[in-house]
Amino acid sequence: MTESVDRRQFLTRLWLGCAGLFVGAGLWTSWDLIKPLTATGFGGKVRAVSPDAVPESGVLEIRAARAYLTRDADGEIIALSEKCTHLGCRVPFCQSSGQFECPCHGSNFNRVGEYRAGPAPRGLDRYPVEEENGLLVIDTGSTIEGPAPGGESIDEPATGGACAEGTHG
Ligand code: FES
Structure with a gap:
């Protein structure tokens, strides 16, 4: 037993x-x-939208990431920080001029965040972005320094009136 x-x-x-x-x-x-993702808000990985939602020649703001999605000259999706590289103001995209215009001291940047004018030392910083399960994920925890001034990779001059007063260029 x-x-x-x-x-x-x-x-x-x-x-x-x-x-x-x-x-x-x-x-x-x-x-x-x-x-689980290490973070789901700004400062970590932010799930955004389907790649199809990113316009060919415009920008899409992703508020949770404090970033804009757009496409570079090769059609690749890039994520731009909305923080000005001068003193950190939020930089909106101006639909009438087709460029980013900082309202604080007038720096401006083309649609892919490359420097055009003003006191900013470089173009808008970027975040790594990748596709996961059909959605773009923006890693706002790692910043890629924006491009140095001098030369633009897209041929998109300002298209109209500026939105921000005192904008350079
Ligand atoms: S903070 Fe944008 S130009 Fe100064």
């Missing part, structure tokens, strides 16, 4: 051990797929 109970306990523990190993192995191999 005692031997039978011991054997039953041993088999139960063995079964539970195997089940635990099986579940552990499953979680370990699936962790990359099921792990």
Whole structure:
């Protein structure tokens, strides 16, 4: 009788051990797929929109990321920080001129964030952006320094009147 109970306990523990190993192995191999994003707001990874929602020659503001999505000269999607590289003001996109215009001291940038004029030392900074499960994810936790002044990769001169008073250029 005692031997039978011991054997039953041993088999139960063995079964539970195997089940635990099986579940552990499953979680370990699936962790990359099921792990939560480290952050879901500004300062971390922000899920944005489908790539199809990004216009060919315009910008799409993603407020949660404090960023704009647009496409570069090759049609690749880029994410631009909305923070001016001069003193950090939020830089809106001006629809009438087709460029970014900083309302604080008048710096302006073309549609892909390249420097055009004003006291800003460089173009708008960028964030890494990648597609995950059909949605663009903007990593606002890592900043890529904006391009140095001098030369533009797109041929899109200002199209009309400026939005910000005192805008340079
Ligand atoms: S903060 Fe934008 S030009 Fe100064």
